[in-house]
Amino acid sequence: MASCRRHSLACPVGQSARRPDQAVGHVAAPGRLAFLMASAPTHAYFFSIRLRIVLFAGMALVFTTAAFTWLALRQLDERQGAALSEHQARSAELAKRLFQQQSARLQSLGTLVADLPGVRAAMSNHDPAALARVFDPFWSDLNLTHGLDRVAFFGLDGAGLAEWGMADIGARGRELARTAARAEMPQYWLECGVKCLYTTAVPLVEGGRTIGAIVLATGLQDMVLDFRRLSGVELGIVVDAATDIVGREAGRPASGGKVLSVSGGKAYEALVNSLPLHADTRQTGKLAKSPGQDAHGPVFELAREDRHYRLYNFAAPAPGSGGVKFLAIDDVTAERREMETAVRSSMALGALILVLALGLLYLLLRSTMNRLRQATTALPLLGEGRYAEARGAFHLPRQHFPKTCLQYRDEVDDLAELTYALANTLEQLHAESRQHATSLRAQATQLEQERDFVAGLLDTAPVLILTYGHDGRIRLANAHAVRSSGLLGGNLLGQSFTGIFMNDLQAEAHAVLLRNLQPGEVPHSEGSFERADGFSHDVIWFHSSLEENSGEHLYLSVGLDVTDFRQVERNLRLLSEHDSVTGLLNRRAFKREFDTLLGADTHGMLMVFDIDEFKSVNESGGHEGGDLVLAECARFIQNLHPQPALTARLGADDFALVLTDISPAEAIVLARALNHGLPATNIENAVGMRARISSSVGLVMFPEHGGNADTLLANADIALSQARVKGHGSWHLYTLDDPYREAAGRRAYWREEVERGLDKDAFVMHFQPIMNIVSGRIGHYEALIRLRGQDGKLIPPGMFIDVAESTGLIRRIDRWVIDTVVAFVARQAPDIKIALNLSSRSFDDDVAYETMQAALARHHLTGDRLLLEITETAALANLSSAIRIMGKLRGLGCAFGLDDFGVGYSSFQYLKELPFDFVKIDGSFVNGLTLRPDDVVFVKALNDAVKGYGKATIAEFVEDEATLNILREIGVDYAQGYLIGRPAPNLL
Numbered sequence: 011m012a013s014c015r016r017h018s019l020a021c022p023v024g025q026s027a028r029r030p031d032q033a034v035g036h037v038a039a040p041g042r043l044a045f046l047m048a049s050a051p052t053h054a055y056f057f058s059i060r061l062r063i064v065l066f067a068g069m070a071l072v073f074t075t076a077a078f079t080w081l082a083l084r085q086l087d088e089r090q091g092a093a094l095s096e097h098q099a100r101s102a103e104l105a106k107r108l109f110q111q112q113s114a115r116l117q118s119l120g121t122l123v124a125d126l127p128g129v130r131a132a133m134s135n136h137d138p139a140a141l142a143r144v145f146d147p148f149w150s151d152l153n154l155t156h157g158l159d160r161v162a163f164f165g166l167d168g169a170g171l172a173e174w175g176m177a178d179i180g181a182r183g184r185e186l187a188r189t190a191a192r193a194e195m196p197q198y199w200l201e202c203g204v205k206c207l208y209t210t211a212v213p214l215v216e217g218g219r220t221i222g223a224i225v226l227a228t229g230l231q232d233m234v235l236d237f238r239r240l241s242g243v244e245l246g247i248v249v250d251a252a253t254d255i256v257g258r259e260a261g262r263p264a265s266g267g268k269v270l271s272v273s274g275g276k277a278y279e280a281l282v283n284s285l286p287l288h289a290d291t292r293q294t295g296k297l298a299k300s301p302g303q304d305a306h307g308p309v310f311e312l313a314r315e316d317r318h319y320r321l322y323n324f325a326a327p328a329p330g331s332g333g334v335k336f337l338a339i340d341d342v343t344a345e346r347r348e349m350e351t352a353v354r355s356s357m358a359l360g361a362l363i364l365v366l367a368l369g370l371l372y373l374l375l376r377s378t379m380n381r382l383r384q385a386t387t388a389l390p391l392l393g394e395g396r397y398a399e400a401r402g403a404f405h406l407p408r409q410h411f412p413k414t415c416l417q418y419r420d421e422v423d424d425l426a427e428l429t430y431a432l433a434n435t436l437e438q439l440h441a442e443s444r445q446h447a448t449s450l451r452a453q454a455t456q457l458e459q460e461r462d463f464v465a466g467l468l469d470t471a472p473v474l475i476l477t478y479g480h481d482g483r484i485r486l487a488n489a490h491a492v493r494s495s496g497l498l499g500g501n502l503l504g505q506s507f508t509g510i511f512m513n514d515l516q517a518e519a520h521a522v523l524l525r526n527l528q529p530g531e532v533p534h535s536e537g538s539f540e541r542a543d544g545f546s547h548d549v550i551w552f553h554s555s556l557e558e559n560s561g562e563h564l565y566l567s568v569g570l571d572v573t574d575f576r577q578v579e580r581n582l583r584l585l586s587e588h589d590s591v592t593g594l595l596n597r598r599a600f601k602r603e604f605d606t607l608l609g610a611d612t613h614g615m616l617m618v619f620d621i622d623e624f625k626s627v628n629e630s631g632g633h634e635g636g637d638l639v640l641a642e643c644a645r646f647i648q649n650l651h652p653q654p655a656l657t658a659r660l661g662a663d664d665f666a667l668v669l670t671d672i673s674p675a676e677a678i679v680l681a682r683a684l685n686h687g688l689p690a691t692n693i694e695n696a697v698g699m700r701a702r703i704s705s706s707v708g709l710v711m712f713p714e715h716g717g718n719a720d721t722l723l724a725n726a727d728i729a730l731s732q733a734r735v736k737g738h739g740s741w742h743l744y745t746l747d748d749p750y751r752e753a754a755g756r757r758a759y760w761r762e763e764v765e766r767g768l769d770k771d772a773f774v775m776h777f778q779p780i781m782n783i784v785s786g787r788i789g790h791y792e793a794l795i796r797l798r799g800q801d802g803k804l805i806p807p808g809m810f811i812d813v814a815e816s817t818g819l820i821r822r823i824d825r826w827v828i829d830t831v832v833a834f835v836a837r838q839a840p841d842i843k844i845a846l847n848l849s850s851r852s853f854d855d856d857v858a859y860e861t862m863q864a865a866l867a868r869h870h871l872t873g874d875r876l877l878l879e880i881t882e883t884a885a886l887a888n889l890s891s892a893i894r895i896m897g898k899l900r901g902l903g904c905a906f907g908l909d910d911f912g913v914g915y916s917s918f919q920y921l922k923e924l925p926f927d928f929v930k931i932d933g934s935f936v937n938g939l940t941l942r943p944d945d946v947v948f949v950k951a952l953n954d955a956v957k958g959y960g961k962a963t964i965a966e967f968v969e970d971e972a973t974l975n976i977l978r979e980i981g982v983d984y985a986q987g988y989l990i991g992r993p994a995p996n997l998l
Contacts (some may be wrong), residue, residue, distance in 0.1 A: 086897060104241055108233045120454075123161065129214075141171055157229065159176070163222065186223075188223075198328065206249075206334065212226070237273075247334065269282055269283065270525055320717060323336060474571065484506075485768040486503075534550060551568070556750055587599035591637045592641055594648075594665070597660045612671075613671060614672055616667075616712060618704045622704045644665070684705050706730060728748060760810045761813050774995065775813075775827070780985070783977060793827065821852070831876070838997065843877060848884075852880075873935070874903035880892075907930055907964070921956070921959060928962040950981075
């Protein structure tokens with residue numbers, strides 16, 4: 011019976027499992043076991059968990075494997091369908107590109123024929139004989155080399171003048187010629203009869219007028235061969251199709267019409283004509299119609315002997331194709347065989363995985379169930395206190411199963427019967443008591459470690475920690491407090507807390523703080539003390555009250571040493587008022603000190619100067635060299651005689667010095683010394699060149715020219731500007747009637763107006779039309795900015811643009827213009843294009859590009875609807891940066907134009923290097939065309955040169971018909987001016 015239980019076999023319920031030598035009263039567990047086993051069902055058969063898991067897992071694996079195999083096959087079929095759809099689309103797109111290539115080739119040949127010597131003259135004179143003499147020598151070459159089947163010449167009225175070739179283009183060629191001549195653009199037509207001909211009519215223009223058209227026709231055989239070469243798919247041409255290939259009747263051609271040609275030879279032609287006989291055919295589905303494309307025909311697959319073919323048709327992508335369709339024939343034998351192999355492999359792999367999974371599951375469960383069986387054997391032994399035998403039960407040797415065991419129970423049933431015996435085992439209680447004792451020892455050890463940690467923390471913390479009583483005598487001090495006190499030998503205990511770490515005034519305040527200190531409060535105070543070695547400490551203290559077990563009150567003070575922080579704070583305060591390069595006062599501190607000096611009723615002279623060509627110094631010696639020059643200048647002015655009362659660096663290379671009790675004559679002598687007397691000793695090492703630094707000086711007297719620092723500095727800037735106008739190394743003494751004062755006032759006014767326009771949204775855009783001179787249609791519009799004044803009147807840009815550029819506000823204007831124009835274009839029809847002007851500052855960095863990119867993305871626009879105009883001066887101000895930024899903007903689709911061409915450098919080399927699409931001829935040359943013949947010659951020369959670079963031309967200031975006619979004769983492309991239309995807030 012013991013063997014039955016050890017191996018989890020079924021045993022008769024009424025039999026005892028106790029060994030013969032086991033005492034009945036050993037423990038209470040056996041009686042409990044007998045009761046539980048006696049209550050078990052008498053007809054319960056053992057159904058192993060292992061068998062249950064294997065059975066149900068096997069069924070799940072079978073269904074899962076089948077499902078995954080089905081999904082894999084379905085995905086394979088879907089991928090094949092997607093690939094087929096893409097293949098059809100590529101075939102149609104390839105045919106379209108081949109027709110476009112054929113159109114371009116025929117148009118190029120038409121242009122070539124038109125440019126043959128004598129052709130235009132013969133066409134103009136409607137002389138067929140002259141045409142024959144001119145064209146006959148070239149016909150053989152065009153027919154044999156270029157594959158032309160027909161060339162015909164037609165007059166402007168469609169009358170035929172001459173023709174070559176056997177192909178019949180009929181009345182269609184005459185109609186195409188009339189249409190091309192009227193529209194002044196090439197016309198194309200595909201027509202199939204006995205043979206498919208692709209016909210092109212190219213208009214012939216002479217002296218700005220159309221004199222006729224040339225019609226060229228060629229077959230499609232070269233295009234079919236190109237299609238086969240590029241796609242690897244055979245191609246057939248079918249005309250007059252009544253139905254698709256899948257809808258035809260047996261014995262009729264594949265398209266229901268006439269098969270003109272099939273690439274690949276007779277075998278493929280026979281294949282098409284035999285559809286769908288002798289084939290295991292099936293329609294694989296239809297392609298979905300995609301936006302902008304015609305729906306492709308259905309796909310047809312068939313087998314011939316051991317080969318598989320896929321056929322589909324699509325309309326010829328050419329005008330006039332009518333019932334012409336292309337039939338693509340693809341040999342998919344390898345693809346079909348590969349798919350069949352994949353299906354067989356997938357099914358075989360699924361079966362193999364199923365078998366391996368079941369085997370692996372069985373092996374995994376076998377070990378687990380054996381251990382579970384051993385556990386059910388060991389649990390009763392633990393309940394009886396036989397711990398050694400219980401441990402050995404997990405390694406009992408395997409025995410044969412008794413054949414008499416007929417009843418079966420689950421292993422879990424045996425485990426449940428033994429739970430009561432396991433709960434009463436003494437070994438677990440003994441183990442728990444040992445663990446509890448061990449835990450107590452570990453906690454004691456941890457407390458000792460924490461105590462040592464706190465002690466170490468007090469000694470290593472970078473703060474002062476001290477305790478003291480009511481008498482102020484220190485009871486405890488950490489190592490940092492001892493080191494900070496500076497006492498020899500570190501004997502700090504027993505010393506007075508306030509006597510060591512506070513001065514007398516701080517000690518009195520500390521005593522008041524302790525008297526008012528309540529439990530739970532943590533007030534803080536600041537103090538400073540000086541050690542015996544003279545070193546001072548600044549400390550922030552935090553105080554709290556402690557209570558000992560004896561009832562005595564102690565105080566805890568924790569100090570944070572902020573000596574270094576206070577030093578940094580003082581240094582920062584010094585740096586905030588002084589220039590870091592020169593050590594002089596900065597503008598803010600200088601104004602404060604100067605106002606203080608003026609309040610003391612002093613007299614003297616304020617001198618402001620800057621270094622001439624300091625930018626060149628920076629470029630030659632770098633910023634380090636420039637800083638060295640600034641430092642040398644600061645040293646020089648500090649050592650002047652008489653010595654200045656105040657010296658400052660106002661910014662960049664601007665300096666200021668204040669001299670008291672000095673006459674204007676003495677100040678002028680000193681200004682002349684500053685003009686050319688700046689030090690040059692160390693400059694050669696700094697900038698790599700030997701040159702004496704000069705400066706421009708502006709002088710104002712106080713209090714005669716102003717009673718405060720702001721007024722005097724403003725007047726000194728006016729004087730400095732006047733000195734700059736005189737040239738390098740000059741000085742200027744400010745006077746109350748200085749004429750530059752009025753100009754500075756105007757500049758300040760317009761700067762305020764520009765800032766008001768930007769802040770109050772007072773700028774508006776007007777749009778002036780630009781007309782195509784040949785067609786007479788509006789090509790695009792130019793956006794022109796206006797400022798609405800405070801009186802409501804519009805202010806032209808010439809009044810404020812110069813001030814905006816000199817003050818840097820032009821960058822904000824550029825960003826506003828970009829955002830406004832892009833938003834305006836987004837509201838217009840798709841064919842509307844707007845040109846806008848950008849300043850030279852927009853090409854210093856990427857801000858304009860980033861603004862344009864964000865605006866286009868925000869309004870879902872492409873840049874091809876925008877034309878950007880810049881002046882030649884702006885483009886050449888920073889050529890490398892301009893080329894880089896223009897390239898990035900062109901990447902967004904924007905076109906570029908060169909504005910005011912002819913008044914700047916007018917370098918055609920730069921016109922070649924910069925990526926311009928059009929050039930605007932300056933209006934100063936255009937508005938005098940009717941009066942000055944020299945301007946006509948000059949404009950014609952500019953126009954011819956620009957067109958030589960392949961760029962369009964636009965003429966500005968076109969205000970009368972006479973000027974427009976001259977421009978038309980010269981060949982200028984576009985015109986802009988009041989004759990075409992005035993700037994307005996809305997488009998024409």
